[in-house]
Amino acid sequence: MLYWLLYQKLFPYFHPFRIFRYVTFRTAFASLTALLIALLIGPFVIEKLRQFQISQYIREDGPESHQKKSGTPTMGGVLIVIAILLPTILWSDPANPFVWLVVFSTMAFGAIGFADDYIKVVKRRNLGLTARAKLAWQGIVAALVAIALVVLQQFRMFSTQLTVPFFKSFRPDLLWHLWPAMLPHMSLFAFVPFVAFVIFVLVGSSNAVNLTDGLDGLAIGCTIIAAGALTVLTYVSGHIIFSNYLELQRMPMVEELTVFCGAIVGASIGFLWYNAHPAEVFMGDVGSLALGGAIATVAVIIRQELLLPFFGGIFLLEAVSVLLQVGSYKLRKKRIFKMAPLHHHFELLGWKESKVIARFWIAALVFALFALTTLKLR
Template sequence: MLYWLLYQKLYPFFHPFRIFRYVTFRTVFASLTALLITLFIGPYVISKLREFQIGQYVRDDGPQSHLKKSGTPTMGGLLIVIAILLPTLLWADPADPLIWIVVFATLAFGAVGFADDYIKVVKRRSLGLTPSAKLFGQALAAVLVASSLIVLQQFRMFSTALSVPFFKSWRPDLMLHWFDHVPHLALLAFVPFVAWVVFVLLGSSNAVNLTDGLDGLAIGCTIIAAGALTVLTYVSGHVVYADYLELQRMPLVSELTIFCGSMVGASIGFLWYNAHPAEVFMGDVGSLALGGAIGTVAICIRQELLLPFIGGIFIIEALSVILQVGSYKLRKKRIFKMAPIHHHFEQLGWAESKVIARFWIGALVFALFALTTLKLR
């Protein structure tokens, strides 16, 4: 709430505080705050996880080099969530409703992941929540996010029109407007939008979750994806840049730049402890929260169709699992030696550190391509 205190309340009495009105300034401070929170409280959180014996269960059918990771503290995603949300609440404008929507999405998906991790730890097995229970929790969170955005749409604070990469003016609306003239069926107009939000959020959260299998892999890709989203939220909320790039201009999304900056800072800080060899794993509480946050930000700025590029490695990891399962069910044959695909490369003999570094490079290439689409229209 520092923005409210320093700018809205104290600025009239001390004019140098006007600097706090600038989103860029507050984004930098939010990122630094998130980084410092992670670095300073990280050792305490890790020691407490060890004290409570919250250790990772490692599958014995995977790469044998991973067996030595058994017992490494997990649920470190709690640290990430704290380090994202505290700076966001400190530096963002609390009057912006989109801030509260992404905060809710992060907490809601993190809660599903927390429940999954908790069951794994208590039961001492790698299954956690049943797939149906896990998907139901994620879908419920997604429906609530969609409902909140629909309320904003009714007040003309949000648009259900979708931005399409490479096209300037083609923006298909996900709302069925012909239901507007039938009052008792008006809610059906939003069914495509709600279904779309559920699809995007389930896809993004589970894609990050599947990527979290090697030390630093998922969090490194998250840093790159969050960095790209920081740029996209800033230009989408900036009147000059949005007009120049012919984007949908949405003033409210400007404050989401601060949330994305916090996500970058928190992820860099967590990588300090999660880099190979990892001192702590994020667990589902971290991967689902990050995936939900990334997907929600993309929805708020209407750039969902860029997600396959913003999080290209996440998508490849998810597709590798889908293809592997589908191939085995249909043909009783596997496409990869092991899925997700990062394990396939390990089975080919690649060192874990080499897989991680090369996947980071791929994530960076995808993210840079996503940003080039802003101009290629």
């Protein structure tokens, strides 16, 4: 809204306001605004969570060192969502449809996480929504995002062509071009692969971040790194010079999402202030699902979803460790890891929690830097 007021309305009368036209300037201010919001209202939110006795239940089969965390306030992701959305609305262009799409995705996935956390608190156990119900609601939200992108594709604001890392000209289109020609009255089916792909990416990403949220500061630290890399990817994808130089699909309107990515970075740093070991508050599902959904939605919009496993490498490893553990136990009645997700495996090997966190952050940084190098290594 400040962009609309200061640049579009007041710029003709006060020319120094032209600085608000630059997305880099607004991204920096969105990040700082998100950081300040998180730092300033953090103590208030934490105190309210304590008053309402919204505390984390610690699983008994986990590492013994975690039992002392029982009673720590959870659902701190509410703070993250507020700190992301307010600066985004303040500093981005309200006429940009992609901005409202990522706002919707963040709020919707956050709402699913809120419902899950609320049920956990009410029932006082480490179970919330059933897995089937959670996946169903996540799938519905992801499908709505995909449908919105299909509509924008019809107005030539969005492309369904996939950007493949390491290849310049190989850009497969996620549309069934054959179906409309054969069955004109069923042309909507042409978008089935794209919608299914978006659902897979968004649901997978949101759950991967959720699984990573098991140690103080682990998930939010990896989010800072992933969102930082995504900020760069979003900016170059919308910039005419950089996108042409790197031979990326240029979508001018997606540049505005750089502001949103900057807000994620700022909000995450602010939340880390309170979530660092020993944590004063946990983000809960409301935070992890919202962050995972937001990151994946931006990646889909800028057509860099195939880079998501790289700049979100730790999230992928955590999710894969759970899938392998569950699959191995069901098929062979044997476990691959001492405990899943992966961070608990290293704890049971004798690593201190702080060491696991620091080393996973380092790995996340390496993954993110590698993701950025793929822009040129093609």
